Amino acid sequence: MGGAPCIAGTRIPVATVVGLLGQGYSVDDVLADYSTLAREDVLAALQFAANAVDEREVPLRLTA
Helix, strand or coil, X not given: CCCCCEXXXXXXXXXXXXXXXXXXXXXXXXXXXXXXXXXXXXXXHHHHHHHHHHCCCCCCCCCC
């Protein structure tokens, strides 16, 4: 998948799962569309996304 983070044991990108949830799909909807996923996989994708955002460094803007 070109280096994109995927759900373990699949070729389903984390961004796909998180994106669907962001569009309003429920966990059950995602599981229905991707039968190879388990509820734990969806939760792990959310945790991965949360960790990725948390690790981002935001430069401080210093005033003169």
